[in-house]
Amino acid sequence: DTGVSQDPRHKITKRGQNVTFRCDPISEHNRLYWYRQTLGQGPEFLTYFQNEAQLEKSRLLSDRFSAERPKGSFSTLEIQRTEQGDSAMYLCASRRTGRAGANVLTFGAGSRLTVL
């Protein structure tokens, strides 16, 4: 168990550019989650996958945000035409489905985005 890996850890970009973040979950975890965290706030849920199916995406912040998990393993979160307000930490988490309450989230260290 190598934990949840996120890449890159830091990204600085100019407004209007596209950025993509990658998350590699724990291998036996079939659910994968994306969160956004701004300074001084708790993580804010964005979307989640069960295997390759995206089961909830209504919380994605705008149509500039999209996520994929094409083979049910790693996932990517893309932000198109970045804006300064997109500057935040983007967190990925994973878990295994099972008995309610029994399986908890394991988070990665996050990808910090700075939009200039």
Next chain:
Amino acid sequence: DAKTTQPTSMDCAEGRAANLPCNHSTISGNEYVYWYRQIHSQGPQYIIHGLKNNETNEMASLIITEDRKSSTLILPHATLRDTAVYYCIVRVDNNDMRFGAGTRLTVKP
């Protein structure tokens, strides 16, 4: 989902027990209480969870009142490394975990 209320910040002396309260007066019968913490510049880390009974693990103890309207996370012997933001979350399952602002615990030497 039930909403939770936590103090914004707390201090604790190193070596003493840290008792972090959480109110969840609208909790329903099938909702679990989860605690996570987030150390600066890291992702949140699971601590403990419970439904009705008190729970203990190697990190902490969770005390849930009989009416389940509040709970307390106890770190029995706080160390400087326990300085973090602690989140109390109430959910039926742990999809779509909703984190509030949490309690910022500062352990002082």
